[in-house]
Amino acid sequence: MNKKKIIVPLFLLLAVAVYFIAFHKDKSLQYIPDSADAVVLIDTKKLTGQYLFSLVTHPSKWSGRKAKSKSSGSLKDSGIRIPDFLQIFHIKGTKFTEWYSVLELKDSQKFITYLKKQNFVAKGNNLFQKDQFFFMINGNHCIAGTSDLAFETLQKRLLQNSVHHVWEADRFIQNTVGSISFISGQKIRNFSIELKEDEIEINNNSNPEILNMIASKAEKGNHFLELELDKENIRNFTRFFKKSIADSSQITSLKAAADLRQINDTIVTYEYDDNFNEVERKTVQKITQPSYMIDILSNDPEKTWQYFQSEKWINNENQFTAIPFQPNKIAQNNKGVTIKSTRNPISLPSRLKQNYIIIRNNALLYSSLKMLSNSEKKIISDIDYVLYGNKAQNYWVKIKAKKGELPLLLRW
Template structure:
């Protein structure tokens, strides 16, 4: 029995070594690619890591996936019979001197006959032959150039001329190994998707029920507080947000366009000092006056005012600002009722909003009785945002937003300073379904949304034709 167990263990270990060795070899091959020397940004898609994550998710929750979802990315591409060899990592890049939205990539051709058949007849988007070994989409945004072993592709919404660059990619002219370029650190990242340019390094991962996003970037707009603080907001709120930072002087100077609204960019930057927070606690009832008209006994048209209850968000915004200066500004425009604190609907038309100001703090709120609490607590983050979609949709009926965000349960974003002019941002987007992989859910939501739009368009076309 012991001998059998030893043999079994040895076989399992050998299989694991082969498994990880296979993926390691594929990674080494994929990371040995060359890119143009003029590359200024690179997007890396880690196909093998995505495949392993999706496979593990299926093993854990097989009931969450249909037959079409059970296949990995590589299998789905293989089903198209493109004739291409799908590497462990796909690198997509943009170039200096070209539009920022023009992207390039290249792939090895595994089966030239299958590849030619695919681009000639079976591609999802019709491609037209323009020259020997050169195809374009009808709108010229997609360009394909190939030789016996490799295909180079370009996507250019601006319809730039890209054939010369594609030719250089195929001939390996003006190219450098990615390991010898300034993007060499991307090779060792195991994240599902990563992106790097001169100012950003972003990473995205798709796990069961969650999308995680990390971004380190150069900050040109704000000066985060050295020791961030914020008011203690209730974590059970529908929406919470705070920002403890100053806007740079040159940004204020660029926004010198006058506006009467206090919440306009111009006035916000004019009065704002170094702190703002926002909280949506629940839903309240606000009484609105609706003006209508009716005819009296003498058939004269007279005005009639009707009081109507309306459910609105209980919102409060607190801003570090000179409260007397803001109050005087609102009074000068006759936008503030000093006896009640009401702000004119001409300034904030959506909800009845109330003004309070004291000790360098300005509060705008849909609740008249609420009092601002100036006490603050320390935090590592100078920025925080959280929204509970489930609570939001229960409290408010917003058809368009509900339709597009109904798959999500929560979004949380944090940002901290990690050096001079450098910020680290972390966010998580949670799904209602915690068992299915987030990428699969996202693709399903996109597909269903696209299908709904097509159905709506079809219905409108039928109505118009009638």
């Protein structure tokens, strides 16, 4: 038999198999409710492709990979059917911290076993919880979330009711590893998520030169936190707290900087000796507190001051109590209001007349977060800075990691 007649069909079959395994994607998004106002999509095939490419191009990782404990199990063998697009959504009217996802299961019993190996606690009715994460098994589906408040509603609307809107992935994502989209009626605003060698970028503009200019200026500072926001950005951020601060207070812009410092805090307690005499005990512990300076510009400084007073944010000692880190002092001037910590005061850098927030890494930050696991602390310690920038309708977030021998996908 002619070998060419065998090789050509085999090659075509291989090409078709590779296409369906690596490139063909089911773009029907069946598990996003009509009440969603924000959607995060992860292209799992593209992410897997990036991971494999990183692995192939870094041979040092081939023999250095840590074998996972058999007792903990692996996600690959957990009984989950990995979707082409992982769909994570936020429901309108719920807390900002509440996010949900619906997953298909190949084997629900195997997934329950996996959850138990990951130390999830059974709460009854196929509900499992570990810290702030919840999973509910419903037949061949699983509802996951950072809360369980909407689980019952999602079961009725997505799993029991076959009549609901099925979105198309192309409305949210365009050839990137992920996307974040905000839905308002018929309008959808998409932000791409790009995973690079040592950084993650989220933006809604394919030409980042506008925001690179902001980054080049902001990166030159040295404070733990620096920010500069105009009225529109203040309005956008305070929406998360359901406050109309920018409109009610006449604030036009905000400039702030902060550094972290470790101080000794003395705790006084009282005990009784064997003779029932009161004995004072002093304990000294180290705590992390910020030193900060905030400069608020206002159209009407008097109205700004009155607004803060009406919210009961200024006490009799002229301290701004809306900031929990005390002591501080608030003062009014002819341009606005300033707030500064009285312990280890700092000075503000000059205004850049740009909208940005930059948070630089600091060992005092993640060492004080005792609720984090060692792996989570390692990820945070690997970050160099997080930068937000805005100009007109262009928005950008960059998570910059420290330079390393391996790309982020192989480090994290």
